[in-house]
Structures are given as C-alpha cells and as structure tokens.
Amino acid sequence: MNKDIQIATLGGGCFWCTEAVFQEVKGVEKVISGYAGGNVPGEPTYxxxxxxxxxHAEVIQITYDANVISYEDILVIFMTTHDPTTLNQQGADKGTQYRSVIFYHDENQQKIAAEILKQMQAYFNDAIVTELSILPIFYKATQEHQDFYKNNNGQGYCTFVIEPKLAKLRKLHADKLN
Structure with missing residues (x-):
C-alpha cells in the first residue's frame, strides 16, 4: 500500500504531553516538538x-500516513487529550506559550479543523478557545525536548501530568493506538 504522508501542527499546552500522546497513535510516523506562532525575529530559544x-506556542509537528489515520481523527484525539476550553493554560502551565492551537497547513486543513472544532463543542460545558491559524514558521526544539516522556518517564512531571493524558488516550481511543 502506498503511503499518503501528511503533516499536522498542534499545540495543546506543554509539547512533552502532546508528543507522548501522538507517539502512541497508529499511522503516526514521527512527532517533533517545537514552536510556532510567534512574532519576534530569528529562531527563539526555549x-x-x-x-x-x-x-510562540509550544507545538508538535506530526508526520502521519493519511491512509492509516485521518486528519479528522488526529484532531479528535488532540481535542480529547487536552483541555481546549482554558485560555492560555493547561493545568498548572500558564501563558500564551501553552495555548490550545491548531496551525493549519492549507485550506483543506483549515476547513476540516473548523468543522471539528464546531462538532467537538457539544462535548464541552465551556466554550472551546482553541486558536485556528495558518502555520507560520515551525522551529524545532532542541534535542533535550524530543522524546521527552520516553527518555524521562520517571520524572514527577511525567508521572503527574503526562501519564493521566496517556490514560485518557488509551481509554477513549484504544482502536487508534499502536
């Protein structure tokens, strides 16, 4: 079967959390932590x-095979494994760098994302505040931020923040996991 490789760029708080979630999803070839959406010149540091x-927002860039998992499914997983109703915050992480954001790559992704955001609102009591913006420049984070959960899963942040998100992923989306 030929692969249909696509890219999605999402920010759902700390990139360590969203990276760990999507590394478990079937059809995901690669997840890179990084930054996007800022307004200062040059490449920003952590x-x-x-x-x-x-x-800038902390984001992940997901390379996936659209023959295995759809962009729609990626967005539903994204929306159900973080809180898209808190402005510039995920748990104790506060600031615009932790905002919920979908950076679309083309008009088709924009259309799909807008529809998913509309559909998902029915599942939340509070208004979804996820930003929908065209992808500006994506900056890859340094190597120490890549594969963070895989390399540091004994750390407190991983235990108390990332693992509950992974448990939610496994409960809600077991059919989409490796």
Missing part, C-alpha cells in the same frame, strides 16, 4: 518561549 514574551 528560555525565550517560556517567558511568554515571544508569542
């Missing part, structure tokens, strides 16, 4: 992003 002053 420290600059954490200040909240650059306008």
């Amino acid at each position: 420290r600059e992003i954490c200040s909240g002053l650059t306008g």
Whole structure:
C-alpha cells in the first residue's frame, strides 16, 4: 500500500504531553516538538518561549500516513487529550506559550479543523478557545525536548501530568493506538 504522508501542527499546552500522546497513535510516523506562532525575529530559544514574551506556542509537528489515520481523527484525539476550553493554560502551565492551537497547513486543513472544532463543542460545558491559524514558521526544539516522556518517564512531571493524558488516550481511543 502506498503511503499518503501528511503533516499536522498542534499545540495543546506543554509539547512533552502532546508528543507522548501522538507517539502512541497508529499511522503516526514521527512527532517533533517545537514552536510556532510567534512574532519576534530569528529562531527563539526555549528560555525565550517560556517567558511568554515571544508569542510562540509550544507545538508538535506530526508526520502521519493519511491512509492509516485521518486528519479528522488526529484532531479528535488532540481535542480529547487536552483541555481546549482554558485560555492560555493547561493545568498548572500558564501563558500564551501553552495555548490550545491548531496551525493549519492549507485550506483543506483549515476547513476540516473548523468543522471539528464546531462538532467537538457539544462535548464541552465551556466554550472551546482553541486558536485556528495558518502555520507560520515551525522551529524545532532542541534535542533535550524530543522524546521527552520516553527518555524521562520517571520524572514527577511525567508521572503527574503526562501519564493521566496517556490514560485518557488509551481509554477513549484504544482502536487508534499502536
């Protein structure tokens, strides 16, 4: 079967969490942690992003086979494994760098994402505040931020923040997992 390789770029709080979630999804070839959506010149550093002053969001870029998993399914998994109703916050992580955002790559992704956001609202009591924006430049985070959960799953942040998201993923989307 020929592969239909596509890319999705999503921000759902700390990129360590969203990276760990999508690394378990069938059809996902690669997940890269990084930054997008800022308004300062040059490539930002992690420290600059954490200040909240650059306008960048922590995001992941997912390379996936659309013959195995659809963009729609990726967005549903995304929307159900983080809180899309809290503005600039995921749990204790606060600031614009932790906003919920879908960066679309083309008009088709924009149309699909807008429809998914509309459909998903029925499942939440509060309004969805997920930003929908065209992807500007994507900056890859340094190597220490790649595969963070895989390399550090004994750390407190992984235990208390990432593992509950993975449990939710496994409960809600077991049919979509490796």
